[in-house]
Structures are given as structure tokens and as C-alpha cells.
Amino acid sequence: MDLNTIKVIAFDADDTLWVNETFFRDAEIAFAKHLLDYGDEEDIVRMLLDTEIRNLDTYGYGIKGFTLSMLETAHRLMGDKMNAETTAFILDKGKQMLAEPVEVLPHIEEVLEELSKKYKLVVATKGDLLDQERKLIKSGLIDYFHHVEIVSDKKETQYKKLVKHLDIEPQEFLMIGNSLKSDVIPVLAMGGYAFHIPFHTTWTHEQVDDEINHSKFRALTNAKELLDIL
Template sequence: MKLIAFDADDTLWVNEPNYVDVKQKLCELLSHHIDQDTLAERFYDAQIRNLNTFGYGAKSFILSMIETAIELTNGAITGTEIQQIIDVGRKLIDFPIDVLDGVHDVLEILSKKFDLMILTKGDLFDQESKIARSGLVHYFKHVEIVSEKNEQAYQRVLHRYNVQPADFLMIGNSLKSDILPVVHIGGRAIYIPYAVTWVHERVTDSQLVGKSFTTLTSVRELLDLL
């Protein structure tokens, strides 16, 4: 293999639980306006609607929270309440990075044998900040931050580094973003599930039929496999 790429959020460090926590705080702030189920549904709709405009990441999440609050209260939400939403959401910008168990040990060994890359999607500032705060960047020869992880994005990255799909391995926790696009272009992929997965990243069983990839339960298992 000429290049091994790792997803960042929920593959190298904890991420999604922070978003779940902020979403719950949003529900609490607006509980006197709307019921929780309706709020969750409308908030998800706003997130998906805004992906093409704001992309992924903390700032898009915060803007979707504000937009949802305004819509569900018919504009009755106060400036004070909007400020509370912003304050809660701001925690997503600089939360402490909790590196997952075994990651340091595995990267220490693999970085001496392979060219490693962080290949993540999201807001450039947001992802660069998390990568810097993680203390992991010295293990990686390359860092790529893309707006979306689809077949075209992977092909562009591989072309840039003059790597054929057969010589590329992607490791991540999202079947939709990290595994299936790589398999579709002829690359290899290792799926390491995380306890919490955003619903937008989930796939159906039918989408996995005939797809060849490896599933591990822990990043530590990479050493024996590779």
C-alpha cells in the first residue's frame, strides 16, 4: 500500500457525542416552545437543507439551530434565547479533543512503515483546529480536508498524490463516507464502527450487498491485520 488514510472524527477522536450533547441542550432551551420529537425532526431537516450552503461542521450546526428555533417559534424567539443557543453551540468550536484508546500507539507504529494521511470532511477552520488540538498531526505525512467524501473526492485526492485505488487504504467509522465510496473506485477500506453515528451517515443493508471491506472492533486490531 502506498497510502493509508484515516478519517478523523470518531475514528481518531470523540466527536459526535459532543454534537448530541449540544442538540439536547437545544431541546431543553426550546422545551417551552415545542415538543422534543418535532424539534429533532425539524432540526435534522434544517441540517440536511443547509449542507449545500454551509457544509458540515460546528458553524453549520449552530446556524441550523438558530434557523430551526426561529421557524418553530414563528419568529417569537427572543434575542436572549438566540444568544443562549449561540453560547451552547460555541462549545463545538473548542471542545477538548479526547483521542480514542489505542490511537497513539497504533499511529506511532504505522507511521514508521507507511505514508499516513488524515482525510476528513467539514469546515476547514473547524477541522484544522481539531487536528491541531489532537496532538496527532506529527504522525501524518499528509492532511486533506474536503467538503464531501464521495467517489469524486477520493479520485481527486488519489490523482493529486499519484496513487492508484488498488494501492490505497481508507480507515473510518462511516460506511457512507469512508467505506463505500472507496470500495466503489477500487480501493480498500477498513470499517471501525463508533458507538454513536449521525443518522445522515447511516446506510441500508441493501447498500452493503456485494461490497468487500474489513470490519474491526478496535483501532488496535489494525496492527495485527496490517
């Protein structure tokens, strides 16, 4: 693998730089427990996930859309019994999530410090800009990055736009992230490099089971391995 062409390295944010899915999983469980009179935990979580996926085109990704989907799911479950207490519980849960401290993943800081000496680093995320910028500041990682690229989705089209926007060629671009579906497959498809670092929890909607065999792909087990390769 010839890595000498790489000029810009883009990092996914949530669950690549810092913990994120854990907060959503915890919130789902708290939500289900609040509504146990209306179904068992597993069914309620599945119903919430179903609502989230149906709302993706409308709400996009992020905590605000998730909060609205929790409210909609509660209404589907409770019908006319939906009350002030449940609404307030969900609104509070959303605000708590937005206020969570940022937990940077292992080795990330030392890896960014080294890589920022040789490459232009950017964050490429489909989250909410305000939310992601806040996390970047709280994480203490902001100075390692040239800027944050918010993309409305992570498909080949958006990566092509991103590369054009960065004024580089696809083979000068490396994406690093925890999602094969969002961070790896579309980047390889447009001719860029993509390295996968899995996070212990990956959202059901993001899972791709295929094995990947590609000259511009590397599967890593943790961020530190980046320093052996780049």
C-alpha cells in the first residue's frame, strides 16, 4: 500500500475520537425503563430504533432528533395516556445528553499530536455542527484539527464533494472511523484510503457484515496502530 500520496486525514468524530454511542444506548435503556408499563425493554428499544430510522430523512443525526424520536415513540406507546411527566422526562434526558462530558478514546491524543505534524487533519462528521464543535472544544482536541467538515450524509457523493472542497484528489485523502458503512465503503468507492477502527458498540443501523478486501483499506484494532503505519 503506497501511503505517500496522503495529504489530508479526516477523522470521524463520534466513537472514533470520543465515546458517543454509549450515551445513546444508556438513554434508550432509561427510556425503556420509564415506559415498562407499556411493553418490555427490548420491544420498546426496537420501537424507538424503528422511529429513529423512519425519521432520519426528516431529523438527520444527533441528539435533538433522537429526543424528538423518543417523544414520538412514547406517544405511539402511550397514546392518550402520554403525560407531562413523560414529556418532561424525555426533554430532560435530551438536555442531559447534550451536556455530557466528552470522554476521549484511548491513544487518540498522542496519535493526533504526531499525525498533525505531517498531515492536515480534519474532522468529518454527520452530526449537528453546534454539538460537534462543543465536543471538540470540551475534548481538548480542537487545536490538532484544521477545521470541522459537517456532511449531511456519508455516502460517496458527499465524500466527492468533501475532497473537491479540500482541493485534493481522492488518493490524497484518508478517512479514519469506526463505521464500515459510513467511513470506509464510500471512501474506497471514490478512490480514497480508509482505515477502520471499531468501537465496542456500533449502532445496528450502521452494521455491515461483509469482509472488505481492498488495497487502500486497513482494519486496525486501536488508534495507536496508526503511528506504525503513517
